[in-house]
Amino acid sequence: MKTFYHRYRWFLLITAAVLILAVGVYFALKVLGLFPGPGYVISTPIDTPTGIEGEIPGQGIGEGQLGFTLSEGSDQPDPVEPLPVATGEPLSQAELINILARLPELIRDPQDEQAFRLPDDVIPPPLTGDTIDEPFPPPFTQGGPQTIEPGPLExxxxxxxxxxxxxxxxxxxxxxxxxxxxxxxxxxxxxxxxxxxxxxxxxxxxxxxxxxxxxxxSSLIDRLPMxxxxxxxxxxxxxxxxxxxxxxxxxxxxxTPTVTLDRYYPGTSPQPLDPLFFVSFNQRIDPGAVLKTIEVSADGQPLSIRLATDKEINADETVKSYVKHALESRWVVFKVIQELPKDSSISVTIGAGTPSAEGPLLTESAQSYSFQTYAPLRIDDHGCAWYGEECQPLTPFFIKFNNPLDPQAYKDGLLRIEPELPGASVDLYGDTISIRGATRGRTTYWITVDSEIQDIFGQKLGQDERLRFRVGPAEPVLIGPNEIFVTVDPAAPEPGVSLYSINYKALDVRIYAVQPSDWPAFLNYMYEFQRTDTPPTPPGRLVRNDQEQLDLADDTLTEVNIDLTPYMDGDFGHFIVIAKPHRGLLQEDRYWETVHAWVQVTQIGLDAFVDHSEMVVWANALADGAPLSGVRIATDAPGQSYTTGEDGLARFPIPAGGASYLVANQGADTALLPPSLYYWGEDNWVRRDPPDELRWYVFDDRTMYKPAEEVHVKGWLRRIGAGQDGDVSLIGNDVTGVYYQVIGPQGNELGNGRAEVNALGGFDFVFTLPENT
Missing domain, CATH: 2.60.40.3710 (Immunoglobulin-like)
Structure with missing residues (x-):
């Protein structure tokens, strides 16, 4: 055991030494550049079989070599198989019932009932006006009750x-x-x-x-009886x-007053032959008693009447509406037993002695009204809206009948117009037909009304009626451009300004050659012309001051071109054109028809887009809209000009003092662009410095609460920067707190306070709702 342990320890020491040596060699080679890093290609000789020539596909390596590349590896995603999508089918009603039947029965707990809890004393809504606090009881002041001297009662x-x-x-x-x-x-x-x-x-x-x-x-009236x-x-x-x-x-x-007539129907003419009669009074009445004092006559002949039934009242929408809006027991509805005669004057009289349901006094005098039943359809009048012996060109004709016409029965062909009226249109308004169209001056029109035209009572005219309408000469008219600034059509062969005239023989024309720098002076001239009788002389050089003779067809609106070619500097120019009707010695000066226009002849189209500090100007060719490069752009601010790029755009800051116009130059061509055509005051392009804004996002925890519960509110403040570089940012130390006020559902103040704002713009606060809210 001891020998094995010593061998094992020596084995570990040798292994560690080998590893340390290998690591040291690796780093030494890497520092010397002898060890390839990631992406290096290492060529290793290999044995090639006899009779086979070539190389590893994709490797530009010599024969007998194997090429490979070392690079940093990356994890490969495991293939994922999509889960199959279940295709469900809706259950049938029977299947749903079987599933629900498995649920246990819902047992009602009688102990789980609670009455709706209302607060005992709800906070009353706030009072309007100011509350003035006075001490109670008031301060004691010396003195006693006023002494009343005895004397006679009065x-x-x-x-x-x-x-x-x-x-x-x-x-x-x-x-x-x-x-x-x-x-x-x-x-x-x-x-x-x-x-x-x-x-x-x-x-x-x-x-x-x-x-x-x-x-x-009384439950019926709020006053003493009438x-x-x-x-x-x-x-x-x-x-x-x-x-x-x-x-x-x-x-x-x-x-108090006796019975007095308040409202009645019908009262307008003409009326049908079987109307319901509605009459209301200023006090309560007995309909049956009042009916006995009512007399209805047709051209003086008395007619029998009776009270209308509820069914008859409900069938007549007009009378039904009158009854609905009348006060209770103050009205009576009746009708005549037989039909009323046509084209008759119908008189309704509430006679003297009419009783009231409130008091004993009777009326002392009769009260009456009248209307007319419809007559056979006829034409009462015709003419034109000018209401003169002769109509003006373009004014509509009218034909007035004695009865309202039936618009549903009207159809094309019931009116025939001679000679033909271009753009003719026909409108029906009650008893009147209006005919509009491009009528010509000094022309007589004939309109034939067909016998089949019908009124609302089903009557027809019965025979054709031919009506004469005489259109006289038109009033002289001179019309110019809608605006005081005009750019001439670049494709016009003879550049000029178009005017439109009727029945004028000559115009007084003045033309001034101007430069773009004259624009402010022109606006001042327009202001003074509208304000005074002696305006200043227009700016520029007077190049024409004479009459333009007109050879126009009578009563025809005709275009008149004021040619600018003789006064142009080459192919371009700017002009002030002033034209007005020529006035003879004894003729009226129609100064209100004077035409003023600044007219520019140019091939440059100019547009400008501005924000609070910068202006983008776009120059393009008026002929085809192509962007123009190299166009010099300048404002009226001295010493500043810019040039458009290939896209026709020039971007530059708005001058500090503002700009009242833009000028574009390309060679001899000059174009003007004003910010506005308003001459009653200054309206320039100006620089503005928009301020930053504070915005917040606030929310509470539950949005709906019970009385006496806590409400937690949280929010964040952010600065919204203005300008091109504006961004959303923190507020820093600009805001350290927010004040809040809690308003109840009836407008009462339930609380208020202040919440601290932290460095990130956040704040929160808590308040408790009152028990009686």
Missing amino acids: VLRYSPEGEIPIAPFVNITFNQPMVALATLEQLSAADVPVQLDPAIPGTWRWLGTKTLNFQAD ATEYTVTIPAGVESAVGGVLDETIEFSFT
């Missing part, structure tokens, strides 16, 4: 009195206290020192100690609480 005032539209209550005020403060409750009939005739159910109350108030008791004359008596001998006595009887009276 009635200071009373209301209502005379004929009144409504009597909500009766008030009587005395000059002395009538009751003690402890007896301000409802009085018994024996305690009332006032008599009301006629007596009606109601309540007498003291408002203070000197004013007596009466209000009627159609009644009331007398109020305060008898002599009434005694006040301090011993004053009323020397003489006081009596006053007031009267």
